[in-house]
Amino acid sequence: MQDRAFPGKGGGGENLLFLTDDQLRKGIEAMFFAYRGFTADPDRILENYAYGRAHHRAIHFINRSPGTTVNNLLDILGVTKQSLNRVLRTLINDGLVESRVGTRDKRERHLYLTEKGRALEHELSDAQRARMRAAFRAAGPEAVQGFRKVLEEIMDPRMREFLNSMTDGG
Amino acid sequence: MQDRAFPGKGGGGENLLFLTDDQLRKGIEAMFFAYRGFTADPDRILENYAYGRAHHRAIHFINRSPGTTVNNLLDILGVTKQSLNRVLRTLINDGLVESRVGTRDKRERHLYLTEKGRALEHELSDAQRARMRAAFRAAGPEAVQGFRKVLEEIMDPRMREFLNSMTDGG
DNA sequence: TTGGAAAGTCAACAAGACTGACATAAAATG
């Protein structure tokens, strides 16, 4: 596991400088630092409401797919149903989320944001989008394309599919 | 907060399609899903040792900067000293990290990985690098450049400085 | 109709973050 740079020589003849262990390490650390920045603004807002990141995630994906079921949400969030349930319970009790029993299948609960829920969602996503927009603008469209491309390679293929499947509420 | 696309018209005359709310939302979700993929492999390994992500992070940055002090580490990790201390204590007790009293300033503790610590670091970073390498290779060098560029814009400027300052141990 | 699977809920526990208070030692400062 030493240096993996073969600048302009050997086998394929390609310059693989971007695959050296040092480059990989920088990519890894960049992910760590960037994720912290990415969550910083919403985290700050959430403190005012005694909610956490878990609440933010639930709100985000309910807003994205109104009427989604608990099971759908579990799949996307990748947590246990008990964990999600605790979060949903508080959001429902606080009147940010509405849970409607399914008509076809009465075991299912369909989830919707209330007006109050939408308000918080907006506050959170505004802050997160502002940072993202600034970063995208500073980096430029080509960088953004590369950013997306690499992230899609890193994530689980199931999530990649999900990400690209929905244009709106599905 | 509606659509922000102005394809080929108006003011600057640039195509800002990559700054639409939909594009931003996809970027946000990509970050979320990718970060989960990013931590999945190390998390799996750590289960075998009864350690968590916090231990991984400490090990990573001690390995990166051998001899770093507790205060340095606190700065990079962005947690409280109580939180870090809990982690370091177990790593030192388990013989993965060595803590040496500073020679110049005896208040400082300089941290080093032991042989055992290096072994675990290697196992963890091998797994994480493998995924990163595959993603980088699949996406290509230009995408990687864009990926890095956007991440650096998202993170706190202090971290960006740190990321680019160290070539080795400083 | 009965038994199993699926969806959701409640309870209890653990990891890892936090705050606050306090202790020790060493360095820096007047």
Next chain:
DNA sequence: CATTTTATGTCAGTCTTGTTGACTTTCCAA
């Protein structure tokens, strides 16, 4: 030399968010 500041460590307690286990309700298929 006395005082203050810095670096580190520790104890206690809380909070969020993850976990497992046990349970109810509902659906479906044999």
